[in-house]
Amino acid sequence: MPQSNKKLRVLHIVAPARQGGMERVVTMLSAGQMSEGTHVAAVLSPAQVPDHPFIAGLETVGVPVTTVAVPARRYLREYHSLRALIGRLQPGVVHTHGYHADMIGGAAARSVGACTVSTVHGFLGVPLRNWLYERLQLIALRRANALLAVSSPLVDRLAQAGISRSRIHLVLNGFAPTGPNKSRTAARRELGIPENALVAGWVGRLSREKGADVMLEAMAACERPWQFSMIGDGPQRKRLRQRADELGIADRISWHGPIANAGTLFSAFDAFVLSSRTEGTPIALLEAMSACVPIVATQVGGVPDVVTSAQAMLVPPEQPALIAQSLAALVADPRAAKERSLLASERVVQRFGADAWLAAVDKVYNAVMSAAPPP
Numbered sequence: 001m002p003q004s005n006k007k008l009r010v011l012h013i014v015a016p017a018r019q020g021g022m023e024r025v026v027t028m029l030s031a032g033q034m035s036e037g038t039h040v041a042a043v044l045s046p047a048q049v050p051d052h053p054f055i056a057g058l059e060t061v062g063v064p065v066t067t068v069a070v071p072a073r074r075y076l077r078e079y080h081s082l083r084a085l086i087g088r089l090q091p092g093v094v095h096t097h098g099y100h101a102d103m104i105g106g107a108a109a110r111s112v113g114a115c116t117v118s119t120v121h122g123f124l125g126v127p128l129r130n131w132l133y134e135r136l137q138l139i140a141l142r143r144a145n146a147l148l149a150v151s152s153p154l155v156d157r158l159a160q161a162g163i164s165r166s167r168i169h170l171v172l173n174g175f176a177p178t179g180p181n182k183s184r185t186a187a188r189r190e191l192g193i194p195e196n197a198l199v200a201g202w203v204g205r206l207s208r209e210k211g212a213d214v215m216l217e218a219m220a221a222c223e224r225p226w227q228f229s230m231i232g233d234g235p236q237r238k239r240l241r242q243r244a245d246e247l248g249i250a251d252r253i254s255w256h257g258p259i260a261n262a263g264t265l266f267s268a269f270d271a272f273v274l275s276s277r278t279e280g281t282p283i284a285l286l287e288a289m290s291a292c293v294p295i296v297a298t299q300v301g302g303v304p305d306v307v308t309s310a311q312a313m314l315v316p317p318e319q320p321a322l323i324a325q326s327l328a329a330l331v332a333d334p335r336a337a338k339e340r341s342l343l344a345s346e347r348v349v350q351r352f353g354a355d356a357w358l359a360a361v362d363k364v365y366n367a368v369m370s371a372a373p374p375p
Helices: 021-033 053-060 075-089 099-111 128-141 152-160 184-191 212-221 237-247 262-268 283-290 320-332 334-352 354-371
Strands: 010-014 039-044 065-069 093-097 115-120 146-149 168-170 198-203 226-231 253-257 271-274 295-298 313-315
Touching: 010 021, 010 075, 010 099, 021 053, 021 093, 021 283, 021 354, 039 053, 039 075, 039 099, 053 065, 065 075, 075 099, 093 099, 093 354, 099 115, 099 128, 115 354, 146 152, 146 354, 152 168, 184 262, 198 212, 198 262, 212 226, 212 237, 212 320, 226 262, 237 253, 262 283, 271 283, 271 320, 283 295, 283 334, 295 320, 295 334, 313 320, 320 334, 334 354
Parallel strands: 010 039, 010 093, 039 065, 093 115, 115 146, 146 168, 198 226, 198 271, 226 253, 271 295, 295 313
Antiparallel strands: none
16 A cells, blocks of 8 residues: 655544454555554453454554553543553544544543544434444534535535535545455355355444344345355344344354454355445545445445445335345346456445545645644
């Protein structure tokens, strides 16, 4: 990935999950910047620190990372630890990701006079706890110098929350592969998928907003010989397995769990399904485009910013029957599916390449620094 910000020190702050789109974005962005002084602070519980895939991924690409290991809900201790780190590194910009980093990391940065930028990856909205977190995050975001919204609907959502549009910048996530796509044979061997199986893949966090349950309902509506490959983990794992049993489709599903660099394995799929209820700019969708895999996706959040019906089969959210119909159409007209896939692979290079993404982020950084009062 190209380098950026050669003269600007940047500190990214994130409280990472084991794996996910936000973590991929932070890794790609910080690796692309790779300037002297670019640094990542990962806020983790002490039990999470050993062998965390996010930290391992950063270290693999040479990005310096500091783990801020604090027990759960020790927010004051976390605040002081981050404040001390910011004071030591003296970054020109502190870039936060996610509600936790926005609230604690942003406050620590502003307490020492640092400029703050936040990437708003999306809001979950439900259940009640997530709704409360969203409200607290919006309060914190009102104090940031600039916000990067990863989809058009997020721009409107932030403006509706009372944040000045002059501080909101639409910057869709860019994409840089973590490695070359594996061959179909190699990817299927790694996933344990028979060479001649007809397989639809689903990749993401097993949680309500990602619509894994919608995917299961779509599976039940699909006729054989479709089989399904589910990559990811999350709070709904047990419930989803139970639902698969109830629907009588458990024998058609492979539950792979979380896999590092899963993006290199999309070539194993005959189709990729994104069944989300809400999204920002989904990295899994960009990975599927890069792998030239036929796509069925729900028209939510930033998905329409990424693909049109020319590159993917788009369906409304909460419509598993339409997902099943789309998968049937892929089989019925493989030539059209191939044409859409080729257009998608061209679009991800032309529209979502790393150079333009990094330049857009740089532009925001420079504007923030130019507007900041002298020390």
